[in-house]
Amino acid sequence: METHIAIYISNNDDKHKLLESIQTKALVGNLTNLKGALFSEIALNKFILEETRHGHFDVTTQTKNSLKNSSQGERKKALLNHIIAKNPEYIIVDNVFDSLDVNAQQTIQNTLEHLSKSTLIIQITNRKRDLLPFINTIYHWKEGKLELLNTMDVSKQKKIFIEDLPPPYNPIDTNVENLVKLNNVTVTYGERVIVNAICWEIKPGEFWQLIGPNGSGKSTLITLITGDNPKGYLQDMVLFGMQKGSGESVWEIKRNIGYFSSEMLRGFMRSDSIENMIISGFLDSIGLYKFPSDRQILIAHQWLRILNMYEIKDKSFQFLSDGHKRLVLIARAMVKQPPLLILDEPTNGLDDADAEIFAELVNKIATESTTAILYVSHRNEEKLLKPDFIYELEPEQTGSVGKLITV
Numbered sequence: 001m002e003t004h005i006a007i008y009i010s011n012n013d014d015k016h017k018l019l020e021s022i023q024t025k026a027l028v029g030n031l032t033n034l035k036g037a038l039f040s041e042i043a044l045n046k047f048i049l050e051e052t053r054h055g056h057f058d059v060t061t062q063t064k065n066s067l068k069n070s071s072q073g074e075r076k077k078a079l080l081n082h083i084i085a086k087n088p089e090y091i092i093v094d095n096v097f098d099s100l101d102v103n104a105q106q107t108i109q110n111t112l113e114h115l116s117k118s119t120l121i122i123q124i125t126n127r128k129r130d131l132l133p134f135i136n137t138i139y140h141w142k143e144g145k146l147e148l149l150n151t152m153d154v155s156k157q158k159k160i161f162i163e164d165l166p167p168p169y170n171p172i173d174t175n176v177e178n179l180v181k182l183n184n185v186t187v188t189y190g191e192r193v194i195v196n197a198i199c200w201e202i203k204p205g206e207f208w209q210l211i212g213p214n215g216s217g218k219s220t221l222i223t224l225i226t227g228d229n230p231k232g233y234l235q236d237m238v239l240f241g242m243q244k245g246s247g248e249s250v251w252e253i254k255r256n257i258g259y260f261s262s263e264m265l266r267g268f269m270r271s272d273s274i275e276n277m278i279i280s281g282f283l284d285s286i287g288l289y290k291f292p293s294d295r296q297i298l299i300a301h302q303w304l305r306i307l308n309m310y311e312i313k314d315k316s317f318q319f320l321s322d323g324h325k326r327l328v329l330i331a332r333a334m335v336k337q338p339p340l341l342i343l344d345e346p347t348n349g350l351d352d353a354d355a356e357i358f359a360e361l362v363n364k365i366a367t368e369s370t371t372a373i374l375y376v377s378h379r380n381e382e383k384l385l386k387p388d389f390i391y392e393l394e395p396e397q398t399g400s401v402g403k404l405i406t407v
């Protein structure tokens, strides 16, 4: 049997450098003459870029959609099939379970377990619970070298956000019974019904988690709520007191929403200061092009203190770890204290320690502010998060139906 290894990394580690060390610098033995494959978000992004540039699809998804138009889970499943078809001699498996629902996680685990009988598997992970069952040896990557790890226990974080949240900034009138009301909403793409007759209400201050298997339509519902989906125009929806199709602008909808998704990290590559990143949340810009008011600066400073980042506020945002970048982007989404904060797969790629810190901030916002939270996730962060309600999408032949679960 092959010796399969896992390398445990934190969000502070440079994953590209680690991959290079494995592939070309014999970090885990000489692999240069072996045919390798990379099962990772990094490989997927390359394929998506190729698709966009050259218009041909190397990786075929189950629905025959392009990768770009596929859901996160569909992309990952398609990539694994693509890799298997190439018969690699080793596979580097990076954050294997991110974006996958429970069934898909099991299927992919079984597939990898089967492959592990003939193919070397090198797992890179930042969550101890993701460790594949057939891994024989676990290392920690430290200062460019591998250190054997006997335990993957991660020390529990202390309660870290002790400062109070700032008072609301120009509170938007949320004197409405429902922030979001979907009434028999059905969305189809071509012949396919994606979601069917969805009835769902989100009231001010509620904390919701939206769950459902890959491809069940979670992102579709989110884009309807944020006003980004053209399919919204035919629907019976009331968003922040405005009936959809009554002449409301996308801006009028968006001013009520703070939004964060892991994918946003890719959009913020400029080297603005941490302080300016937070202030820019008032101005809905990336980067700061207008002078902020004293009050805006004051509120931003309060958020910096909450995050324990006041002392480093002038440093570049890019200097932060992935986990801390997320905290800053949540603060950025929250500075205006919008009626609704949407967190779309926010913990993707976070290590154990940062996932705990992140969840603590979300719970704090849920209990101390009037902002309602809509948290979209496959990852069962139930030990860390405390939503009031769960809305579950259940796929059926005629499109996904919705089910309300009270926690």
Ligand SMILES: Nc1ncnc2c1ncn2[C@@H]1O[C@H](COP(=O)(O)OP(=O)(O)OP(=O)(O)O)[C@@H](O)[C@H]1O
Pocket (backbone or CB within 6 Å): 063, 065, 069, 070, 071, 072, 073, 074, 099, 189, 194, 212, 213, 214, 215, 216, 217, 218, 219, 220, 221
């Ligand atoms: N523009 C589009 N054209 C055609 N099909 C689409 C388009 N956008 C989404 N789909 C399909 O709609 C279905 C639902 O996608 P959606 O992204 O809403 O699912 P999801 O629940 O968010 O999935 P995941 O958890 O995997 O991200 C998928 O099968 C997807 O391929």
